[in-house]
Amino acid sequence: MEYYVIYDNNDNLIALCEDLDELSKFVNRRKRELKYRFKNKDIFYIQVPNLLKIYKFN
Secondary structure (H helix, E strand, O other), X not given: OOEEEEEEOOOOEEEEEOOHXXXXXXXXXXXXXXXXXXXXXXXXXXXXXXXXXXXXXX
């Protein structure tokens, strides 16, 4: 089971998403793009009006 944790630039917890669908709705990005970003890494940064760090945990 995978889940995703979203932090802001100051490492404050923003959200916990239990699946890719929920993450896709939260950051307003397509699931296809998110799958591509997490293909080789467990973290990436995204600009949704401000910078967010998204971690993937298995």
